[in-house]
Amino acid sequence: MRAFRIAFLLAVFATLLVLPRFVSSYKLLTYTTVLCLAIMAQGWNFIGGYTGYAAFGNVAYFGIGAYTTGLLMISKWHISFFPALAAGALLSACVATLLGVPILRLKGHYFAIATLGVAEAFREIAGAWDRVTEGATGIDLPLRSDSAFYYYTALGFVVFGVALTALLAKSKLGYGWVAIREDQDAAKMLGINTTMFKVAAYALSAVFASIAGSIIAYQNIHVAPNDFFKIEYTLQMIIACVIGGTGSVWGPLLGAAVYQLLSTFVWSHFIELHPTVLGGIIVFFVVFLPRGLMELLRRFAAVLKGGRFGSDVFLANIRASRLD
């Protein structure tokens, strides 16, 4: 089973590695976008999945990453892409830490609303700060017509994200996050510095969103407030996480891929009803697979190993996520 899993993952990875040779560079842009969605979802997974704080404003850091990268690259120092990306990530982490300390004190939907506000605030700043951001027009980045570059960069960060998530999930940090998600007072009494852990999760999620923002900005060679601070990005990263399975290592990646497949399929078959049908599918996932596809995979894997599917627990999980 373990050998099979490793073989399967290697095959998938090899396919992803050679993919650019076989597809058009236009197609490759789409794939890069999916990988960036996976990066954002991986980041959201830390705060939303493991720590259980429904952050609805992570697009703020996506935008900060995009703007910082762009502005540094076109500045008089002509900083190259990777250092600019790193600077964006660092700035995002700092902003998330400063904002996280007060807003992570809020509970549940109050936190969600506060994060929505944060994202809106940054959009307004980017739109109004003409001298630096050129306002609503936005800024243009240097052109690099090498779509494989963006693709491999994104792929690299996805792999990094998976490795980091797997590592942290088994670390004290990961256990601490889950304890906070399950019961914050209990977590405190178990000796967990909840403020620090939450801020760490939030800052880490900001770093991932920021990296995705940098890559997309460079790929699109244009950054404008309304393209980069739009709530759709936040929703997509959350949906990808939910479809794949929150609080799991592979969930965000799987979810991003499935979300993209579904979206493409729906586009090509239900052009007029696209949002409705896609919305319906998402509702289906939330209602019947509240713990995502990873849960389903885990149960099938158990059956393959000769265990039971555990439909009682599966159904109990579904029921537990509903009011009635």
Next chain:
Amino acid sequence: MAETVTDSRFPVSGSGTPLFEARGITKRFGGLAAIDGVDLEIRRGEILGVIGPNGAGKTTFVNCITGLNRPTSGQILFHGEDITKKPSYAIGRMGIARTFQVVKPLKQLTVRDNVAIGAMFGARGRERAAGEARERAGQVLAMVGLEHRIEQTASELTVPDLKRLELAKALAMDPELLLLDEVMAGLNSTEVESAMELIRRINAGGVTILVIEHVMKAIMGISDRLAVLHYGRKIAEGKPSEIVESPRVIEAYLGERFAKRARAGSQLGRVTDEGIFLKTPIPEQEAWKPTLPLPGEPLLEIRDVSSGYGEVQILREVSLEVKQGEIVALIGANGAGKTTLLYTISQLARPRGGSIRFAGADLTRARPEEVVAAGIVHVPQGRRLFPGLTVEENLLQGVYLRRDRDAIEEDLEWVYGLLPRLKERSRQLAGRLSGGEQQMCAVGRGLMGRPKLLLIDELSLGLAPLVVDQLLEVISEINRKGTTVLLVEQDVQVALEHAHRGYVLETGRIVQAGLASDLLRDPRIRQAYLGL
């Protein structure tokens, strides 16, 4: 655990230096002082019991010690160091661990991981790496008797197991001072015995313990000293044997009947001597205690009902009858299916066979709201109040199906008359009430529905003895006025003393039924449920 346990240990702990000191702790919520200038010293190596009526501020006091509430004024010292303003996690790491009265399991994690987290961030700079912590969790779970559940998720555990898990999480931190907030509520006599034994063992291992408990037998049996809180003030402190003689404590907390029980407990070192309960004259209750079974028509008739959740079957062909005007007690060990039976009657769990008839109507396939409309009101275990609504709003939720406005006003006054504490707190959010007050509110909400049949699950859970007395009187009064009662109660003694008849449920089957007085005398029952 002979008579000598308490007495021989007392001098030892008495000479201990203070490990912990609270000086003039006051905690106000708005205008209300939950704790009012409490001084308390815990000596190294002792077991200090804290008792007091529901709402006396016991849990708030523990919250203040552990930093979950900030005291409005006062000072808290641990090892002589001021910890008043330290954050909770730092206090935990210094070696103060606690359990929560309302259990706080990390639900989606396995039992092992729950405990491992305690070991991981554990106390006194002895944090462990994740792997070590999981090993340590195994040891602790074996100690509290949960090793057979180690790979289950916490959400699958029953209430007594969740209490054990609370204890295991705290123990995994290697605490120096352990604060136990009602870990024994909901355990039956036999389970209480083993919990007492466990606490003694932990204490013998060098852990100083503060224990809040309403189970008198336990608190009298294990405490070296007792402190009594009442309305946020400390009204007495001393040896258990002195405390039970204190008229103020009897008046404020114990009530006469329980004072006698408690005395028996502290003087003899154990309450298990045969005959102590029964020989003790209990005149107040004799006056109203029902003795004879009523002839009457069956009000509730359950025939061969099976039920369960998911793939798990819990009840197997249970038959039971409650006659008009009766109080029937349903007793049995934890996990026997008592709660499930009440759930099945209320249709919160669907019957899978058999029939349920109530007042001539067939309720076997009824919807939950139809059951309520028929006159069956269920006071569930664990209260299930609406925490964001006030006490009064919660009570008014009980009349959801009623349309008679004036009578509702009257009933509200009636309930306030029966449970005056609710009137004092009528504008407070139910979530802010103490555990015991919440239970009163739940019973009050049940009464507001003017039930023909009242189902009560664990009436005495977490209640001060005096309040249990009051509630039992309330129940006897409504029973005399014509309400029929089916009572599930962990305190088998109390249940059978107040019921006409009783049923014994074991692993989902009725194994015995009879007059309550006969059951109380039955040697098998005395051994299994009374620990006699």
